[in-house]
Amino acid sequence: MYCKNCGTKNDSDKKFCKSCGTPLTTHVVKETPLTSEQAVVQKHQPNNATQQKSKPKKPMATSTKLLLILGIVLLFVLIGTYKWAENYYSFEAQRDRLMDVIKTLDAKAYSEVIESNHPAFEVTEASVQPFVEYLSTRPEAYNDMLRFLMRDKDSFNYYDQLYIRQQGKHLGLFDKYILVITPVEFYVMTNVEKIDVTYEGSEDKLTMQDASTAHVGPVAPGIHHVVVETTLAGEEVLLEHSEAILFADESGYIPEMYVDFETFEFYIYSDVDTATVLVNESPIGDLVDGEGFFGPVLWQEDLVMTFSTVLDTGEEVEKEVQLDPNRYEYNIQVYPSVSSYDIEQTIGQVYRAASVLADEESDEQLDTLASYLVDGRDNDLFNTYKNTGKRYRDNDDISSVYYRVYLQEYDVIDLTTVRVTYELSVNEYGSAGDYFELMFTGDMKILDDGMYAIESVSLVD
Template sequence: MENNKFFCPNCGTEINRNVAFCPECGFNVKQYLDNLQKTPKDQPKEPSSKTTAQHSQPTPKKNRVVGSQAHPARPTQRAPRKPIKKWKVITSVIVLVILVGGYLFLNNYYSKKATANRLVTAIKQGQDKTLASLITSNDPSFKPTSSNVEPLVTYYGRNKDKLASLKGSLTSTGYVNDHLEFVNSGHKFLIFDNYKLKVKPIYPRIRTNKKNAKLSINGKVVANPMNTTDPKKFGPYIPGEYRIKTSATIHGHKLVNNGDYAWIDPSGYDLDIQSILQTISYTIKGQTGSKVYLSGKEIGKIDKSGFYDIKDYPFSQNMTVALSMKTQSGKVVSSKNTKIDMSMNNTTITPQYPGFASTDDAKDLINSVWGDLSDGTVTDSDSANDDDYDDYFVGGSTSDIYQQMIKMVDGYQNDDSISDYTMDPTLKKVVPYDTGQTKVTYDVKYSFDHDDHYHIQTFEYNAIIQKSGSDYKMKTNVMDHKVNDYDKDE
């Protein structure tokens, strides 16, 4: 063995004396050799020959003994930690990433905003099971299920604007109304917030006037028969849209009372329902040929007389009447719904069309247009300007009708054979014409005083009037034909 080589006293590996630590076991070679140099001179020297060294090679991990004297005890050395295997590091990193990622995901998933979004989506898409899982209540009698949350879905399905408002309330204060509130109801996995829609259930009190009546709520029979005419409490129900149906056979006639109720934030008064079984009779007035709708269902048409009679019809609290007709411009228009109550029994009802002039509206405009000419208020363009006569016409003073009226009355004023004149309009028919426009058919009776006799003429006109702000204005006015023409002695 070369002089700079020797065997590690700890593991027996051949190493260079110049290294500080054994590359195999990590033994502190330098410290060991330094200690040897400090040994007393009479200490036997380490054999130098290769043969002696081989015979005196120490047993690994044990102290070598020379003669009867042991080598000085080596300082205790801690072996360096073995390198951690690569796959363990990678696995640890992956597990850490999964744990951190899972926490971040669930923390966001169960956040107030994310939960509110899921709740609104469940309502919007009719996900009843999901919605039920996001609802809680302090009322132990109410347990949310996929079936009993449907009225809430129905209400917001019919009131889209309310759904947008609901989402804003959930993500801000959480307060919707006295029956709905978005609250943190505890924790998920002991860590994450658990937001839910806390519901205060409703208990409607329903009364009928017939003991043998059958009562159903949203299609489910809850009493058959009622057995009492006193108010009876039902529930609990989630706030939402409900239909109360009462039916009974009285004197051989089946009577039905249907009522729709939007109980989203009802007061105690709102929940007191009187489902009365009774009949009602009334007459509907409208244009000939108009279709008649009772609570949205077509039941007939207005006849040539301009009327449609309803006799002894089962009364419902939410009964409405409406008409639809084809206008003279070819468009089909519908009237507003007129709500029926028992005060209308044996009366005549005239449904009104939105944007169209009523008979009174048309009469007021026609009388004003001709009245100002007849009574002498307007006799020329100057007096018309002073009296704001142009306000009666679409386009004002640029209107062709306005110009014709001024020219006509100015001609009468300048006719020496006419000492006086009057113009008396009579309304004949008012019908919807087009969107926001109404056709008015009327007569005008002209009476000209020629001193010794009266010349009387009657002409029929067709005018189109349209809505302008809160008033109506004349858009067109066409003389259709002469009705009569005669003289009369004074």
């Protein structure tokens, strides 16, 4: 019999087709001989049984369908995720997120997204505080920074304060962009020497380049606070200073922060060789060979300079002068200023009174004489001149006498004493008159009113 499925001829006692395995019916289909015309037609027509001889498809299993659906969904998810990540990790999106951090003006937030391009500068909440303070207190700088970060990704410079740089990959596919800060260094310079400098509240002293210069850095760009300590005129002085240091210099130049104390210096010359100079009771230096430069002194109201010296006589002398920051030179005269003319005139007045006494004696003339002598009438010279006048009056051969004084030299001995040497010419008139010259030396006192009085006189042999 023939198989209904594939048309293969099988034995009549078979239950399944030997070619395709299809169950066979018990009804036997007999083969009917074909006519010649049918045989020709059949020869030229395709055999249906042969065309249908391929094995039919089995129905798709449920698990296979689920896997196929899952694969398609996963493909769409992967495509969608890639597109989302491509947008999320785009330069513009990353830049916007970094700018959102900048807008917080929070040092802790900054420290979590900013990196340093200097190996010696560690980004921490404390180390970026100067930069945060700068942006927080300078609205223009803050707005300029936001506009600056909106630039194209290829237009940033290594020496910019803060810039965006590509570094690494996100998910191994997308460029990763980070914020990079450029640290700065600077010198703290002052107009005084022997200073100690501390930075941002630290108790540690900065490294000194020289007596008046300290080095700071690397530190974040921004507003920096330093404290400079020194000793001026024996007084410890502390000066706080804040200044914005913003850019590192591509050429290697290190900027300078000037912390100037309001100080002044002055010059003293004197008529004594040595002295100690004090300002507000604090020693600041010594006079040497009659002169000296002093300072710097921190300017403040009511500064008093004290000039202290010991004279050869052992007498201690102090002079006080109100300091003026606009005045540079001070002439400190310890010894009184004397006038050779006044000295000579005083001695001359004594001898004029003595000359009058040679003619007549009166209380008026005696008082005049006494006024030019230390201790007045109690001075031994008073009786000397009085007696000399009487001797001339008693000598009938001498009618009058004329004295002439020539000051030879004088020297200030102490604050009130002037030692003088003078020549006295004596011209006696009368039959027994004579002319002669004498040399005297003596001490004169300077009175409170600036006038002079003779203390003692002795004849020079």
